[in-house]
Amino acid sequence: MTEIQKEIIKLKEEKNALILAHYYQTMDIQEVADFVGDSFELAKITQKTEKPIIVLCGVRFMAESAKILNPAKTVLLPASDAGCLMADMITPDDVIKLKLEHPEAAVMCYVNSTAEIKTHCDICCTSSSAVKIAKSLKEDEIIFIPDRNLGSYVAEQVPEKTFYYFRGFCPIHNVVSADEVEEAREKYKDAPVLVHPECNKEVRDKADFIGSTSAIFKYVQDSKKSEFIIGTEIGVVERINKLMKGKKAYLLSTHLSCINMKKTKIKDVLNALKNLEEVIELDNDTMEKARITLERMVNIN
Ligand code: SF4
Incomplete structure (x- = not known):
């Protein structure tokens, strides 16, 4: 664990904060999170915590959802410019x-x-x-x-x-092409192709499995195979390769890196905790x- 990660862990205890990270966040951020999940899992976790502060490492709509479901809590978005193009x-x-x-x-x-x-x-x-x-x-x-x-x-x-x-x-999932599926299959012959439903129909039709990020993890975990071609954001590939012993994941396309998800850096998580910013605020009617x-x-x- 790096010095900055240790500082984050210490500060989150002092401030009684919960750190949540989406699967698309970089591994250093996933490592300091109390929970890592997809949008739905993160939304559910926010409702179960007693902690008064939630640091949402992801993009703005996720932090907004956390605030909407927990109006009395302080929800922090570490990178205030992390939006979602869709x-x-x-x-x-x-x-x-x-x-x-x-x-x-x-x-x-x-x-x-x-x-x-x-x-x-x-x-x-x-x-x-x-x-x-x-x-x-x-x-x-x-x-x-x-x-x-x-x-x-x-x-x-x-x-x-x-x-x-x-x-x-x-724009990240939509640009993956059917040709890229063919090329990946040619390269990694025994690996099934697992894609996210945000991919276009031509890609989905060529896949062996279509599912959310959590469903893709479950597929890899439960499969007897050892190699997989992953058609969703690179963070999922990194997590499989880091945490699942004996399994190897390959990224289906070099396009699969979300610039907004990668805007949060580990130093932003530290700053969010230190300065308690950016606080998500929404008007009552919208909430x-x-x-x-x-x-x-x-x-x-
Ligand atoms: S990958 Fe990025 S742009 Fe695509 S839906 Fe997720 S947050 Fe939005």
Whole structure:
């Protein structure tokens, strides 16, 4: 453990803080975290902690979700410029337009969205819960925002319902190509290809397994194979290679590194704890409305 990591551990005890890190964070940050997980797991953990301070090492929408679910707690985002390119693609006007076009449809919102967007929706979902949530809705029509790739994946699993999408996508996952899958298979012949549903359909159709980051970890853990081609952010590959003995993960594409997830540096985590910044603040009305959509998601799961 480095000096700065030791300082962080000491400070988090002194301040009675909980450090949460997304799987896409760098390993030095994952190592000082109390819990590492995907968006859904992190959201659930925030509700279970007694600690008054939560340091969310990830991107802004995750810190907003933590604040919405825990209004009385102090939620800190160590890198204040860590946004999400997908979340920023959609505006409230886009959602309002879709609702006017499809008045009978429920609006299902991927958690990778701003708090403001969530206030216009009926329910949130994560990549791991989206299929279950779509099936549970009483409506036969669903407006899925903002990720058209995850939306089309869910629609394939829930053919009995009609889906309408927004044109958003994750620029990191969306650029992976079917050719890259072929090349990786050629290179690592015995390795199955595991991809995230944020990848486009051509890539998903060529994969052996499609799942959230947590589902990909579980697949690797449970598999008798020893090599895997991973079609999601590089942080997942690093974690498998570091923590899973006897398993080797290869990154499907060099594009799979999220610049926003990598904006948080270990020194930012220390500064966040030292100076208690950046504190996530949202107005009460936004929190109230967005909380309904997040709590529905958590309760269904
Ligand atoms: S990987 Fe994609 S969806 Fe996730 S934070 Fe980065 S830009 Fe947003």
